[in-house]
Amino acid sequence: MTGEDVVRLRPPTGTLNERAVGWWRTQWLLLTGAPVLVLAVLGALLGPARSWLWVPAGILAVAGLACAAFFPRWWFRVHRWEVTDDAVYVRTGAFWQEWRIAPMSRIQTVDTVRGPLEQAFRLATVTVTTASARGAIRIQGLDHELAAELAERLTRITRATPGDAT
Template sequence: MNRLHPRIRLLWVARAVVVALVVGGLTGAGVLFAPFSIPIYAPVVTGGFFLVTGVGFALLRYRAWRYELRDDSLYLQRGVFTKVNTVVPFVRIQHVDSARGPIERLAGLASTIVYTAGSRGADVSIPGLTPDGAEDLQERLKRLAIRAEGDDAV
């Protein structure tokens, strides 16, 4: 079982921090401009709450994430509250993307996205890979998918 690159935690934590800041800021704006009075410490409380839960969630999420290339399928395990295990048979892979968003690029990370014809196709994406790792995974998945040689996709 492979884990994600540890640096993905940084990304997710940063995201949680941003969310917390935005929420705190909005509450702050509420304190300043709302017609009714909101306690002055409200922004700190809400922001802090979002910060703690967000960061905790990000860390737990990292701990829960696993993926594995098995003989004939890609296997993913993830989820904090709802644990989700997904089996994607190589035969069913339609195409594989490796993608790098701007923030991912800053962090030196990339993700691989696997598409099937299933109704939940876009569900299968593996974040937190090194750029080389993502390309390598894409390459391997592609090769395995070709070797598995499906029927017509659906």
């Protein structure tokens, strides 16, 4: 094979919706806020003998705020996706990058999911299922209208693509 015959994997070009940053921050705050609240209430209700509960509550609160401030912006920078007539490409991660490629001929189902929090941020997740043992490919943090258009486009392309999807 000559140097001209080599196919290089390039980064996918699609970015997520900017609102995904707020969605991820809210998830972090909810995830850490619930245990902080439980520890704080227990510390208050059990009185001075259990005031030590305030220490882990404070540590967890600071860690949760730091993670909510840092990680969502970072994830937004490194998550990429793209759909071509041949495949769906998704790249996630910075330290441990994961590239997932689903050829159109292998796609079995295309779903859009909008949980309550995603609905509040007008976002959706597109899930592309194949027969792969690695599981489905998810593109999270898309504008809900773009996600619907993408699901429709993928359905159209896979219907016209020969293959057995197994």
